[in-house]
Amino acid sequence: MQGNPNDAKDNKQIIFLGSSHLQLEESVNFGTLSRMSELKYRSPKGVHDVLPVDHQYLTYIKKAVRHRARQAGYKRIDPPIFEERTLFERSIGTHTDIVEKELFAVGRKGDTETDYALRPEFTAGICRSYIENGMQELPQPVELYAIGPCFRYDRPQKGRYRQFHQFDFEVIGLSDPSIDAQLIHLVVKIFRDLKILDRLKLQINNIGSSEDRTTFVQALRDYFAGKERNLPEQDRERLKHNPLRLFDSKEEDTQILLRLAPNLEQFIGEESRKYHATLLEYLDELKIPYTKNPGLVRGLDYYNQTVFEFWDSSTGAQNAVGGGGRFDYLLEQLGGKPTPSVGFAGGLERIMWHMQEAGVQAPNKDLVDVFVAQLGPEAKKQCLNLVSSLRDLGVHTVGALGEASLKSQMRLADRFQARYTLLLGQLEVKEGTIILRDMAAGKQKQIPFEKAIPEVIKLIGKDNLDSYSITDKFGEFADPGV
Ligand code: AMP
Numbered sequence: 001m002q003g004n005p006n007d008a009k010d011n012k013q014i015i016f017l018g019s020s021h022l023q024l025e026e027s028v029n030f031g032t033l034s035r036m037s038e039l040k041y042r043s044p045k046g047v048h049d050v051l052p053v054d055h056q057y058l059t060y061i062k063k064a065v066r067h068r069a070r071q072a073g074y075k076r077i078d079p080p081i082f083e084e085r086t087l088f089e090r091s092i093g094t095h096t097d098i099v100e101k102e103l104f105a106v107g108r109k110g111d112t113e114t115d116y117a118l119r120p121e122f123t124a125g126i127c128r129s130y131i132e133n134g135m136q137e138l139p140q141p142v143e144l145y146a147i148g149p150c151f152r153y154d155r156p157q158k159g160r161y162r163q164f165h166q167f168d169f170e171v172i173g174l175s176d177p178s179i180d181a182q183l184i185h186l187v188v189k190i191f192r193d194l195k196i197l198d199r200l201k202l203q204i205n206n207i208g209s210s211e212d213r214t215t216f217v218q219a220l221r222d223y224f225a226g227k228e229r230n231l232p233e234q235d236r237e238r239l240k241h242n243p244l245r246l247f248d249s250k251e252e253d254t255q256i257l258l259r260l261a262p263n264l265e266q267f268i269g270e271e272s273r274k275y276h277a278t279l280l281e282y283l284d285e286l287k288i289p290y291t292k293n294p295g296l297v298r299g300l301d302y303y304n305q306t307v308f309e310f311w312d313s314s315t316g317a318q319n320a321v322g323g324g325g326r327f328d329y330l331l332e333q334l335g336g337k338p339t340p341s342v343g344f345a346g347g348l349e350r351i352m353w354h355m356q357e358a359g360v361q362a363p364n365k366d367l368v369d370v371f372v373a374q375l376g377p378e379a380k381k382q383c384l385n386l387v388s389s390l391r392d393l394g395v396h397t398v399g400a401l402g403e404a405s406l407k408s409q410m411r412l413a414d415r416f417q418a419r420y421t422l423l424l425g426q427l428e429v430k431e432g433t434i435i436l437r438d439m440a441a442g443k444q445k446q447i448p449f450e451k452a453i454p455e456v457i458k459l460i461g462k463d464n465l466d467s468y469s470i471t472d473k474f475g476e477f478a479d480p481g482v
Helices: 026-037 052-071 085-090 123-132 177-193 210-225 233-241 243-248 252-260 270-284 349-359 377-390 406-417 424-431 449-458
Strands: 014-017 019-025 082-084 116-118 142-151 164-172 200-206 304-312 322-326 341-347 371-372 397-399 420-424 433-438 442-449
Touching: 052 142, 052 164, 052 349, 082 085, 082 123, 085 116, 085 123, 123 142, 123 164, 123 341, 123 449, 164 177, 164 349, 177 200, 177 270, 177 304, 177 322, 177 341, 200 270, 210 233, 210 243, 233 243, 243 252, 243 449, 270 304, 341 349, 341 424, 371 377, 371 406, 377 397, 377 420, 377 424, 406 420, 420 424, 420 449, 424 433, 433 449, 442 449
Parallel strands: 371 397, 371 420
Antiparallel strands: 014 019, 082 116, 142 164, 164 341, 200 304, 304 322, 322 341, 420 433, 433 442
């Protein structure tokens, strides 16, 4: 996948060779290209494999998200990957790009074929779940977070995929500028952890209450009455169904007309103004820089009051890494009680791209510490336990695999980029020894077989072992009275 918005679909830079992967140089790609065209199957258009090199980044991003979310009291939720289609239509809005053009309808052939849709985002599913699972009975606000794939039938292009990954935060059940400020602060901390904050600019706006917007939309309609002919086809449709979306238009004619059109700011009521001013005060207090952007409306219907996005400082809106806002009426619209809420969603692929552009190196947790090479049936048998014990102790170990010669096993150890190799031949079995080779230094020594494990652990360092225990902290907070 490589997350690089500039990658053409065919320009895959990684190929798999057995269980090891090679990063190909640019110049080799032409060879890959011709081979790719001969492939019987390829991933669908706009969809990418998440390869191990990508996971280094994705795991790192997810770790930062989980860590910061837990610190702030959020709990994880996984809404289903598909939901009833109408849930998305009602919440996101029938006349939005996401619903009109980008929804992946799924279902069985026949009359139910379009009853369901793959989730294009998390908010609708999480709100449905909040209502369905009676979360209004929990102490409010309920803070939930999710990480996972989302699907939009977008035209694949720079930074736009048909399957992509989002992390998502929702704070449901309370309205206060301090909640919006804390949510924005949480996101800022994550971007800082990932070392991309200085590449991004927070854009913020207040789009008022739904009444403010209704009055504004009417004023827009009045302004454009008689001017429709000057709008391109798509924008005429926008004017008809969702005039606010004219502000997302890239068309020059539309932009020119919009310059003299009424603007939303004039229609924002006193209450929303106060709310926004307080939010900006809180952001100042938290030392979070922002750009006030009266043109920011976000393309989804459910927002009101606060809306915000994190834009690429150099390219602006097109490659926003995330956005969010307040949605005080959505839960009621979905059949719940009035439940003011605020949320944010960030795109993992775009974040990953920024990290790579910024030269941030995600730690590689997949390095092979030790390759175990063996020759002869007795050696192979002994190595099975050796490999297993090393793994249990947290040493990344591969080997003791086939029947190849020691020489070709050593070559394999090199290709696995193992730091050390343990070699057990027939002679060593007889002598009760084993050879330990430092691959980078090209030096080796013969040691007693039982010293192999302690010696390897000493070399790697106890702190670097990948050990874990699922009983970690179990019962630590158990009620002493039970
Ligand atoms: P949105 O709510 O549409 O602003 O989406 C939130 C974030 O998800 C965006 O800022 C992007 O980082 C990411 N995103 C949305 N759509 C796509 C897509 N088609 N491909 C990749 N990332 C996306």
